[in-house]
Amino acid sequence: MKQIYILLVISLGVSTFSCSGSVERNVETEELVTDSSHVVTEALVIDEHTLSNYKDVVVSHCHLSLDVDFENEVLKGSVLHTLKNVSGAEVVIFDTKNLNIKSVLVDGTTAPFELGNYDELLGTPLQITINKDVNTVEIFYETTEGAEALDWVNPKLTAGKENPYVFTQGQSIFTRTWVPIMDTPGLRITYSADITVPPNLLAVMSADNPTEKNDQGKYHFEMSQPVPCYLMALAVGNLEFVPVDERTGVYTEPEMIDACAFEFADMGEMVKKAEGLYGPYLWGRYDIIVLPPSFPFGGMENPRLTFATPTIIAGDRSLVSLVAHELAHSWSGNLVTNSTWNDFWLNEGFTVYFERRIMEDMYGKDYADMLAILGYQDLIRSIDEESEADQALKLKLNRRHPDVGMTDIAYEKGCFFLKMIEEASGRELFDSFLKNYFLEHKFQTINTEEFVNYLNAKLLVPNKIAVNVEEWIYESGVPSNCPVIESKNFTSVEEQLAAFGTENNLDEINPLDWSTHEWLHFIRNMPPEFSNKQLEIIDSRFQLTQSGNCEIACAWFEKSIRCNYEAVDQNLEKFLVRVGRRKFLTPLYRALKESNRLDRAFEIYEKARPNYHHVSSHTIDELLGYSKS
Ligand code: BES
Ligand code: ZN
Numbered sequence: 001m002k003q004i005y006i007l008l009v010i011s012l013g014v015s016t017f018s019c020s021g022s023v024e025r026n027v028e029t030e031e032l033v034t035d036s037s038h039v040v041t042e043a044l045v046i047d048e049h050t051l052s053n054y055k056d057v058v059v060s061h062c063h064l065s066l067d068v069d070f071e072n073e074v075l076k077g078s079v080l081h082t083l084k085n086v087s088g089a090e091v092v093i094f095d096t097k098n099l100n101i102k103s104v105l106v107d108g109t110t111a112p113f114e115l116g117n118y119d120e121l122l123g124t125p126l127q128i129t130i131n132k133d134v135n136t137v138e139i140f141y142e143t144t145e146g147a148e149a150l151d152w153v154n155p156k157l158t159a160g161k162e163n164p165y166v167f168t169q170g171q172s173i174f175t176r177t178w179v180p181i182m183d184t185p186g187l188r189i190t191y192s193a194d195i196t197v198p199p200n201l202l203a204v205m206s207a208d209n210p211t212e213k214n215d216q217g218k219y220h221f222e223m224s225q226p227v228p229c230y231l232m233a234l235a236v237g238n239l240e241f242v243p244v245d246e247r248t249g250v251y252t253e254p255e256m257i258d259a260c261a262f263e264f265a266d267m268g269e270m271v272k273k274a275e276g277l278y279g280p281y282l283w284g285r286y287d288i289i290v291l292p293p294s295f296p297f298g299g300m301e302n303p304r305l306t307f308a309t310p311t312i313i314a315g316d317r318s319l320v321s322l323v324a325h326e327l328a329h330s331w332s333g334n335l336v337t338n339s340t341w342n343d344f345w346l347n348e349g350f351t352v353y354f355e356r357r358i359m360e361d362m363y364g365k366d367y368a369d370m371l372a373i374l375g376y377q378d379l380i381r382s383i384d385e386e387s388e389a390d391q392a393l394k395l396k397l398n399r400r401h402p403d404v405g406m407t408d409i410a411y412e413k414g415c416f417f418l419k420m421i422e423e424a425s426g427r428e429l430f431d432s433f434l435k436n437y438f439l440e441h442k443f444q445t446i447n448t449e450e451f452v453n454y455l456n457a458k459l460l461v462p463n464k465i466a467v468n469v470e471e472w473i474y475e476s477g478v479p480s481n482c483p484v485i486e487s488k489n490f491t492s493v494e495e496q497l498a499a500f501g502t503e504n505n506l507d508e509i510n511p512l513d514w515s516t517h518e519w520l521h522f523i524r525n526m527p528p529e530f531s532n533k534q535l536e537i538i539d540s541r542f543q544l545t546q547s548g549n550c551e552i553a554c555a556w557f558e559k560s561i562r563c564n565y566e567a568v569d570q571n572l573e574k575f576l577v578r579v580g581r582r583k584f585l586t587p588l589y590r591a592l593k594e595s596n597r598l599d600r601a602f603e604i605y606e607k608a609r610p611n612y613h614h615v616s617s618h619t620i621d622e623l624l625g626y627s628k629s
Contacts, residue, residue: 045186045447047340049173049402051116051125052095052182056087057134059182062229064193068203068236070164073152076142079179088132094139095176095183097123098146104128105138113139121401123176139180148614149174153292157578157611158237159255159310163201165237167291167307169300169615171230172341172402181229186339186445188226195219195234202239204251204289206231206302211241211249223303225283226443228337233302235289244268247281252290256310260290263313263320266362270324273361278331278354278435282442286327294580296615298322301329301351309581311550318516319551321359321371328354331438339447341402345393346451348406349414353422356415370517372419372485377524379412383478391476393417394448403615417472419483424467425459433459448473493521504537511542516551523555528562535565545571554584561591573604580612582619589620598624 046055059081066077083092096115104113106128116125128137143150153165168178176183195203199217202210207221223232235251242261243249245268250260271286288306290313299322300307306326312319332350352375360368383391386407393414395405422430437454446454452469459465471479499508511518523544526535539545544556545568553575560568576588592601601624609617609626620626 045339047184047186048397048399049122049341050095050182050184050186051093051119051122052184053089053091053093054182054184054187056089057083057085057092057130059083059187059189060226062179062181062189062191062232064179064191064195066193066195066234068166068195068197070152070166070198073150073166074142074144075147075150075178078138078140079181080136080138081181082136083134085130085132085134090129091127092130092134092137094126094128094180095123095173096126096141096180097148097174097177098144099124099177099180100142100144101126101180102140102142104140105136106130107135108138111137121399122173126180141180143178147177148618149178151294151296151613153237153294154611157294158292159253160238163238164198165235165292167235167237167295168233169296169307169613170232170302171300172344173230174615175229175232178234179229179232181232183229185228185230185337185341188228188337188443188445190226191221191223191229191232193219193221193234195221195236197236200238201236202251203234203236204239204305205235206233206305208284209251209287209305225303227303227334228445231301231303231334233300233305233307235291235307237292239289241287247271247285249285249287250290251287251305252310256290256313259313259315260288263315263317264288264323266317266320267323267327270320270327270358270362273358274324274327274331274354277357277361277431278438281330282335283330286330288323288326293578294611294613294616296580296582296613298581298583299326301326301333303330303334311579311581311584314516314549314551316516318549321355324358324362325351325355328358335438335443336441337445339445339450341405342395342397343447343451344395344402344405345410345414346446346448348410349393349412349418352411352415353418366487366489367515367517369485369487370489370515370521372415373487373490374517374520374524375408375412375415376485378408379416379478382408382412383476388476393473403619413472413478416478416482420472420479420481421455421459421465421467423483424465425463429459429463489518490521493518494525497522497525500538504534506537506541509538509541516549519549519552520555523552523559526559530559530563532560532563532565535560535563536567539565539567550575550579550581550584554588558587558591561588561595561597564595569600573607576604577608577611580608580616582616585612585616585620586623589623593624602626 061082063080066075104111114127118124149168151167155162155164158165173183175181197203197217199215202213203219205221207223210219238253239251240254240257241249241251242257244264248267250264252260271281275281283304285304288308290308290310293310295309298309312322328351332354333347338344338346356368356371391409468479496509547553557568557572589601
């Protein structure tokens with residue numbers, strides 16, 4: 001069919017400098033839409049979540065010189081940008097948010113700078129006049145209390161309870177709150193850093209890392225492969241390192257190091273399995289740092305050093321799929337990066353697919369199938385919760401925070417889409433396609449439409465495979481050809497639950513060989529009409545309220561809240577006060593709210609909120625309608 005191109009120019013009209021009267025800048029997203037497919041040309045893709053002019057002036061390297069001041073809870077120092085004025089622009093614009101900008105040097109000479117209007121979502125553009133031959137811009141600054149990326153962890157909330165701790169979380173648009181930078185996944189930079197910390201602490205970054213403290217508390221870092229700046233990361237605390245094998249290892253506080261080393265004993269093997277699937281691991285070392293429980297995510301794929309929550313330390317290695325996930329990002333996300341946050345599923349959907357393939361290679365198909373079914377259940381829940389427009393893989397964030405897109409649509413619908421193509425093409429063809437995809441796009445960014453073109457050109461058209469790609473990517477719901485996964489382990493759990501029935505036949509439940517996944521399936525599948533008496537019977541036999549496994553505890557607490565089983569209340573409070581992982585907080589506070597226990601939710605939240613990272617408190621503030629006053 002003849003394709004008709006329609007040029008849509010959506011002017012978002014962010015007049016960032018209008019009040020200061022100097023410059024008008026419009027952020028434009030330009031979309032080329034055809035009548036039969038969705039095509040966007042790379043040159044026209046502009047990330048709507050940056051105020052920087054990253055296409056006009058291209059930064060190639062950043063050097064950070066920062067002092068970590070725990071007393072005042074600020075990072076202070078400078079960032080030196082090495083850049084090229086590719087368009088002959090008169091100004092360079094960086095993203096900043098809640099930063100205190102002190103002064104600027106352009107090619108070593110003091111230069112004036114201007115801050116635009118503050119935008120709640122995007123922050124404050126920092127504009128500096130440059131000439132066409134400019135080489136460097138150095139910005140001197142301090143972070144403030146409003147640094148959304150930073151978690152200054154109270155010593156009481158660390159494992160050792162004595163030393164302070166700080167860590168950063170850049171994804172998605174938080175790097176601008178600790179570094180003035182062109183904060184877009186559409187630009188890759190190499191970086192280096194000199195970080196000064198109190199001498200009793202160790203600093204680590206998403207770079208090459210020290211394994212021991214030094215007396216000066218001064219650490220130098222190099223990340224010589226280009227990365228999008230949401231992957232710049234820093235953690236400082238009383239850290240130790242233990243190797244797992246020659247290429248992998250664990251950083252954490254001494255109190256946890258043995259438990260973590262035990263939990264992650266398979267890490268070296270995982271990297272090898274991942275390489276066996278989709279090609280060499282290109283980042284040198286692969287280490288993991290286990291952070292304090294306020295870390296708002298399960299894991300974050302900071303290159304060379306995954307940041308992880310301590311809630312995966314279950315004592316039985318049952319939650320290590322998270323390591324497989326963050327490791328898989330070393331290909332999907334870190335090597336091949338979504339161009340904009342609207343293409344987030346390219347990062348996460350591929351990673352979940354890859355994660356399950358690693359898990360299958362490590363622990364067998366039955367294991368991976370259980371993970372896939374739990375994932376499918378999460379997807380159905382997401383479809384229930386999200387508006388139709390947000391159920392498409394390709395997002396239209398339109399001035400909303402990219403965080404809005406962190407749902408199981410991107411993760412699970414994205415993964416099932418790839419699984420569907422795997423089934424249609426056969427595993428062998430699909431694997432070789434994926435391997436080439438990573439190889440041919442390494443250290444590049446890609447958007448959804450470029451991916452679809454590549455998929456058509458390299459896999460679907462040459463092999464005459466006809467599948468409903470457009471429906472999966474641009475439409476709501478779960479298409480009817482979504483792969484169906486079966487698990488005999490889960491069928492057995494369902495049978496046991498049915499046999500428990502309404503007569504509470506406890507002897508029918510034999511969980512001796514159950515993994516965490518079977519327990520989760522068991523709890524999730526308890527019928528909604530279960531009485532609190534029935535929960536009590538199950539609890540007194542299996543001690544779920546006391547579970548030290550955070551996944552099981554969270555699922556059980558949620559079920560208990562919804563069935564008015566109040567015996568969990570004290571442990572629920574302890575859990576919510578200690579753990580800041582948003583994935584656990586959201587369903588628990590939501591269950592309290594929906595069970596008309598908003599008062600109790602507020603009572604707990606008052607105590608817990610100071611312990612949470614901004615990412616989590618922001619979400620829960622909104623969920624509960626909480627305002628500080
Ligand atoms: N990159 C994500 C975390 C993220 C996404 C942070 C979007 C900020 C914005 C990370 O790889 C991730 O997906 N973590 C998951 C764990 C995973 C096993 C699904 C999480 O934290 O729950
Ligand atoms: Zn991920």
